[in-house]
Amino acid sequence: MKDFDVSLYLVTDRNLLKAGRDFYDAVEESLKNGVTMLQLREKDISSKEFYEIAVRLKDIAAKYNVPFIINDRIDIALSVDADGVHLGQEDLPCSIARKIMGDNKIIGISAGCVDEAVEAERDGADYIGAGAVFYTGTKKDIGEAIGLLNLKKIKEAVKIPVVAIGGIKYSNAPDVMRTGVDGISVVSEIMASDDVGFATRRLKEAISK
C-alpha cells in the first residue's frame, strides 16, 4: 500500500530562494514545519548535478518521513531510490513510467483538464497534479490557468488524490481546498518566503480551515 499525503506538497525551485539562503536548510525547515510531500524539480542542469542534489534531498525527506518525488527524470528517481516521480504532459507517458518503475513507486501526473486526469488514472497514476489553478510565472510549461471550477471537475472525475498546482498562496488556499481537492502544491509561497517555517505553518493552517 502506498502511503502518502498530498495535503501540503512542496515543489522546489532553487532560483526563488532569497539571497544568501541555503537550499537544503530551506527545504528542511519546510519539512519540519509541516510539508507532507516533497518534489525536486530541476531544469537545465547536468544529470550528475541533478543526482547529487537528489541524494541530499532524499536524506532530508527521509529524516521527516516525507515521500520524496523527482520531477520528470525517472532515471534520477531510480538512481536515488526516490519514492516516485511527477510527470507532466510533455514528459514520459505514465504507462511507460509504471513499467520502468514498478508498482510500488508513486507516479503523479499533471493534468490541465478532466480528460488528462481520467487518462492518467486509467494509466496507473497514483495522484493528479491539477492546474495551473491560477496564473503563475513559476512553471511556464503547465499552460493556461484552469480556475477553481475546472479544478473541482477534475477532482470529481477521478478516485485518486488530486493536488492543486499553480499560483496557490496562503490567501487563496482555503478557496482551493473548498473545491474538494486533497491538497495544495506550492513553490514560491514557501521557497521565496523570508521565513520558510512561518510560511509553511501559515499554509498548514489555511488548508485546515
Place this chain on the structure above:
Amino acid sequence: MKDFDVSLYLVTDRNLLKAGRDFYDAVEESLKNGVTMLQLREKDISSKEFYEIAVRLKDIAAKYNVPFIINDRIDIALSVDADGVHLGQEDLPCSIARKIMGDNKIIGISAGCVDEAVEAERDGADYIGAGAVFYTGTKKDIGEAIGLLNLKKIKEAVKIPVVAIGGIKYSNAPDVMRTGVDGISVVSEIMASDDVGFATRRLKEAISK
C-alpha cells in the same frame, strides 16, 4: 555476451542536417552504408519528444541489426529498451547506471584522460569514448582536444574497446585508427554531409586502411 562493434559509430545531431533532409532517412542511409553503432543524442527537448524520436530510431537500428545507444538519459533508454547508454563525465555515474540498467545493457563512458578511462573500466563500462581527439564545435561539453598521443595512452590503459570521439573526419581517420583504437565516432562528418551514403562509405574505407 555483449556483441557490439564500435568501428564506425554515429552520434546523431538533427541540427546539422542539410536543409530539407529528413532525419530518419539520413540515419537509415548511414546504417545501410556501414555505420556499426548508433547513438541518439538530444539536448533541450522534452522527455516525451526524446522518447518519440527514440522509438523511431530503435526500429531503424533494429532493421540493420546495429546497437542503439541513448546519450545521457537512462530513463529514455529503459523506456524504449535500447541496447545501452552513453554517459559523459557530467551524466549519472557509471556504477549507478549499471545498477539501474543491469548487466546486459551496454554502457559507454566519455573519458578525456587515462584516469577517467581506467575509472570507467573499473566501474563496469563496456567501452570508452575517448576525446575530444581534435577540436570540435559540435560537442561543447567534452572539453579540450586531447590529441592523438593521449588517445593512444587511453587505448593502452584499458582492455575494453575505445572509440575515438571529436573532430574525426575522412581525412584524419587513418591517423586516428593508427593509435590502435577500435573505432571512430562521428557526428557532422555524416550528419552534415550532402550525401550521407557516400560519406559513410568513405569513412568505412578510411578506417580499414
